[in-house]
Amino acid sequence: MSVIGITFGNSTSSIAVATQDGKVDVIANPDGDRFIPSALSYVGGDEYHGTQAEARLIRNPDSTIVNFRDFIGKQFDEVDTTAAHQVGAKAVKGPQGEVAYEITKNGNPETVTVHEIAKRHFINLKLAAEDFTGKDVEGVVLTVPTNFTEHQREELTKIAEDAGLKTLQLINEPTAALLAHLSTEEEKLAQDKLYVVADFGGIRSDAAVISARGGILTILATAHEFGLGGDKLDAALSEYFAKEFEKKYKANPRSNARSIAKLKAESIVVKKTLSNVQSSTCSIESLAEGFDFHTSINRLRYELAARQPLSEMTAFVEKVIKKAELDPLDVDEVLLVGGAANTPKLATNISYLFPESTKIVAPSLDSKALDPSELVVRGAALQASLVEQFDESEIKESLQPIVVNTQHLSKPIGIKDAEGNFHSILVAETAYPIKKSIEVTNGESTSVVVELYEGKRTIKETVIEPEAADAEDSEEEDSDEEPEIKREVVYEAGDLLAELTLKNLKPNAKLEVIINITQNGVLHLSGRELKQGAIAIKGEVQPSA
Amino acid sequence: MSIVLPSGSGDSFKAVNKYSAAVRRPIEPVGRYFLAHASRTLRGHTWSEFEKLEAERNVKQVEEDEDDDLGDEEQSEELLAHDPREWKTANLYAVLGLSHLRWKATEDQIRRAHRKQVLKHHPDKKSAAGGLDQDGFFKIIQKAFEIMLDPIKRRQYDSVDTDNDPKPPSAKTKYDFFEVWGPIFESEGRFSVKQPVPALGGLDATKEQVDEFYGFMNKFESWKTFEFKDEDVPDDTANRDHKRYIERKNIATRKKLKQEDNKRFIELVERAYSEDPRIKMFKDQAKKEKAAKKWEREAGSRKAAEEEAAKKAAEEEAAKKAAEAEASKKADSKKAKEAAKAAKKKNKRSVRNSAKDNDYFGDAGKASDIDADIELLLEKFDDVKLGEVAAKVKDADAAGVKAALSEVVAELVGAGSLQASYLKYFSA
Ligand SMILES: Nc1ncnc2c1ncn2[C@@H]1O[C@H](COP(=O)(O)OP(=O)(O)OP(=O)(O)O)[C@@H](O)[C@H]1O
Ligand SMILES: [Mg+2]
Numbered sequence: 001m002s003v004i005g006i007t008f009g010n011s012t013s014s015i016a017v018a019t020q021d022g023k024v025d026v027i028a029n030p031d032g033d034r035f036i037p038s039a040l041s042y043v044g045g046d047e048y049h050g051t052q053a054e055a056r057l058i059r060n061p062d063s064t065i066v067n068f069r070d071f072i073g074k075q076f077d078e079v080d081t082t083a084a085h086q087v088g089a090k091a092v093k094g095p096q097g098e099v100a101y102e103i104t105k106n107g108n109p110e111t112v113t114v115h116e117i118a119k120r121h122f123i124n125l126k127l128a129a130e131d132f133t134g135k136d137v138e139g140v141v142l143t144v145p146t147n148f149t150e151h152q153r154e155e156l157t158k159i160a161e162d163a164g165l166k167t168l169q170l171i172n173e174p175t176a177a178l179l180a181h182l183s184t185e186e187e188k189l190a191q192d193k194l195y196v197v198a199d200f201g202g203i204r205s206d207a208a209v210i211s212a213r214g215g216i217l218t219i220l221a222t223a224h225e226f227g228l229g230g231d232k233l234d235a236a237l238s239e240y241f242a243k244e245f246e247k248k249y250k251a252n253p254r255s256n257a258r259s260i261a262k263l264k265a266e267s268i269v270v271k272k273t274l275s276n277v278q279s280s281t282c283s284i285e286s287l288a289e290g291f292d293f294h295t296s297i298n299r300l301r302y303e304l305a306a307r308q309p310l311s312e313m314t315a316f317v318e319k320v321i322k323k324a325e326l327d328p329l330d331v332d333e334v335l336l337v338g339g340a341a342n343t344p345k346l347a348t349n350i351s352y353l354f355p356e357s358t359k360i361v362a363p364s365l366d367s368k369a370l371d372p373s374e375l376v377v378r379g380a381a382l383q384a385s386l387v388e389q390f391d392e393s394e395i396k397e398s399l400q401p402i403v404v405n406t407q408h409l410s411k412p413i414g415i416k417d418a419e420g421n422f423h424s425i426l427v428a429e430t431a432y433p434i435k436k437s438i439e440v441t442n443g444e445s446t447s448v449v450v451e452l453y454e455g456k457r458t459i460k461e462t463v464i465e466p467e468a469a470d471a472e473d474s475e476e477e478d479s480d481e482e483p484e485i486k487r488e489v490v491y492e493a494g495d496l497l498a499e500l501t502l503k504n505l506k507p508n509a510k511l512e513v514i515i516n517i518t519q520n521g522v523l524h525l526s527g528r529e530l531k532q533g534a535i536a537i538k539g540e541v542q543p544s545a
Numbered sequence: 546m547s548i549v550l551p552s553g554s555g556d557s558f559k560a561v562n563k564y565s566a567a568v569r570r571p572i573e574p575v576g577r578y579f580l581a582h583a584s585r586t587l588r589g590h591t592w593s594e595f596e597k598l599e600a601e602r603n604v605k606q607v608e609e610d611e612d613d614d615l616g617d618e619e620q621s622e623e624l625l626a627h628d629p630r631e632w633k634t635a636n637l638y639a640v641l642g643l644s645h646l647r648w649k650a651t652e653d654q655i656r657r658a659h660r661k662q663v664l665k666h667h668p669d670k671k672s673a674a675g676g677l678d679q680d681g682f683f684k685i686i687q688k689a690f691e692i693m694l695d696p697i698k699r700r701q702y703d704s705v706d707t708d709n710d711p712k713p714p715s716a717k718t719k720y721d722f723f724e725v726w727g728p729i730f731e732s733e734g735r736f737s738v739k740q741p742v743p744a745l746g747g748l749d750a751t752k753e754q755v756d757e758f759y760g761f762m763n764k765f766e767s768w769k770t771f772e773f774k775d776e777d778v779p780d781d782t783a784n785r786d787h788k789r790y791i792e793r794k795n796i797a798t799r800k801k802l803k804q805e806d807n808k809r810f811i812e813l814v815e816r817a818y819s820e821d822p823r824i825k826m827f828k829d830q831a832k833k834e835k836a837a838k839k840w841e842r843e844a845g846s847r848k849a850a851e852e853e854a855a856k857k858a859a860e861e862e863a864a865k866k867a868a869e870a871e872a873s874k875k876a877d878s879k880k881a882k883e884a885a886k887a888a889k890k891k892n893k894r895s896v897r898n899s900a901k902d903n904d905y906f907g908d909a910g911k912a913s914d915i916d917a918d919i920e921l922l923l924e925k926f927d928d929v930k931l932g933e934v935a936a937k938v939k940d941a942d943a944a945g946v947k948a949a950l951s952e953v954v955a956e957l958v959g960a961g962s963l964q965a966s967y968l969k970y971f972s973a
Binding site for chain 2: 095096102125146147149150151154169171172175176179182190191208210214216217218219220221222235257354379383386397398399400401402403404405406407408409410411413415416417418420423429431432433439441442445446448449450453454494495496497498499500501502503510511519521523525537538539540541542544545
């Protein structure tokens, strides 16, 4: 018996298991794939799944179903089934108005609903997991995009159940990815930081701004771009190859579906190769009009060909920060997630949006970074192992609004030091109830004041003087160069909330200041000397309505 | 290096300002810190239903919910004052703020709308706001929610919630058939046991589609059921007979209502059928087609008859023309003959008189011989010869006449048509 994490994307799905000590295994299916294409194909009387099904897109596109995840729990009339990425079997309106597909099974036309297809997909995933672990799957944590509706979540749970999988919990994809990232180092989770999680998949891009406060994660903003993803990079590469082929053979490889599918399949392979190495060959047998196509491409050319979608992806990251009403300066780390996030150029482009102090977590920039394709499923597996010990009703209880919907501070709260600088104790977006303490000192004074302030966000600009360079080249080169300005977010003391005086202190005593905001919003401030028998001074600050 | 606090002395504690209003947001239920938070929140607390609902209020959701305003519909004063004992007569969808969705509302939408109503109308909330402690409407809300979440009860309610369904127009008004009947059948279709229900379609629908539609409607089987109209069965066990009586009455009423509704539907379909412009169009078309078919079927014989008639007409025409030609020819030859006769007479006369008019060439003594010879010659002349001779003698003098006559005598004798011995005066 085991619990697993499953991530189910429009493009690929993955399975992972975590041990109690936090070690995670991403499982390969019997085909040896850890990123299993979310694809099913029905040819003759047979069902093909994963890579084998995806390969059928060339020969049997009409009976191959891909990119169906987002249609779960949606009415045919409310979704766009005509988008460019809707290749393979045609989506139709099902008997209950849901999305369905028209396929040929054993020579007979058949309508299969998305529910049924997704169920078949889950059955295959479950088999793969059991095959690998040699144990029955007892429960699963599934991930969903943040914009999945309540109804879609219910529907997904039902589908999993129909496939024999008991859902322990549904969690958000970006949160799962961040959880996996923050679990790589001890206590990374407990650090107060602001993250941008940018997920670039096959047919969509998703981003979330997430605050981590005392180990509690809160999504502050999300953005979604449908149609933007790895597919667009494939298309750009396909077009590049098509042009070259055309020039060479005077034959158009875009004039029939089979050639287009061949071109796309090879472009995917080339694209992935170019994420790892500087150049790749491309070879397609009988691409069009009987001509074989053999060529090679280097990374630079590819990046040029895919410039448009790559810059759209970069702009997308900017968008989510704007939606959160924040500045790139506020972001501590950017976590790149999803298959397409393996693209080195994407990571570089995104890094240009941020100051140097912001860390970009991507394999091409940080060798310690986890595989972006694995992050989400790893998080799901970790959460599965975490909730495994609870029973269903306990999990359900903890998901109630009374637990989940909590108050968050809109401004930081902290104290002023002897120099007048503000120090945050609780940062903005800290969820309460919360209790936090810091250690301070009185210096030489016998009596000090704990001045409790709300912080005020300001941007500090520092002009960085060009280093005193050699006289010769500084004159010609640097004369018209603008001085570099370093910008950073600095909090200053804003409104004074309370004053608390500590008296009769020995010089350089150790003092402790504690802020505790209870469920009802009352802030309890206390201060005391850290010594035996010292009496704490206390007071309360109320929240405004 | 720890922070050095500013020196100073004053009150041991002084609150100065309130801190800024907090924002309620959902936190992510993952990780061990969340678990700690959850158990802290739940342990030792019993949250009232209202506090729990309160926790759902004003939550800053980051995803734009398409129907965030679900259940925001305002209820009418009348509805708010509805007697909770008479809850069955209230519009239960309007109670939940879902009158724009009614039977189309999903379970999820019902739950969300219900939550909103509870927050708005919860007695705790109302008394907290200093309002009247009126929980009548709240009772109706709870009743409506109970009905809507029970699939059987919801069907019973939906069966009778038809007041706001589109209705057919009064008989004599002018209206667009499809605009009016499309929504009617769409709305009636929800009651069909068999799904999906074919749509009415438009003017461009094929005959097969229209036939399929009416075929379906004529065999329409509705799942409507009328328990909602039941009279309450008294639960006092003392009067069993009365109880049984009411039960039986209810069953009978349901049956009656069902029959009435079936009848209503049949009439609806009949009326639509009779007013459907496509039916008339197809009938006309069928008629035309039939005529055309017949026309075609009879094409062979019709062609023969036509040909026959044409032939006959042609023949008649020809005959007529021939007759006319004949007649005119006849008329012509008669005239010619007459003219020829006249000319002959004239020519005979001029030849006969030619000798006499020229004093018998000085041989007046032989006048009777000459005349006899001329008579003989005239007998032997054909019309052509007569013409020639007449022309020769016409303006000729005596010698000319004698020469001409002698010439023709010689000619005739030479041709053997005249015997010289018969001649008395002329000789060959
Ligand atoms: N090493 C790689 N380099 C570049 N692109 C890659 C690499 N590996 C996978 N991809 C691309 O990533 C995309 C799939 O990403 P992922 O598996 O995260 O998508 P998904 O979440 O299942 O799909 P979607 O976002 O469409 O729902 C595909 O376009 C695939 O070609
Ligand atoms: Mg994805």
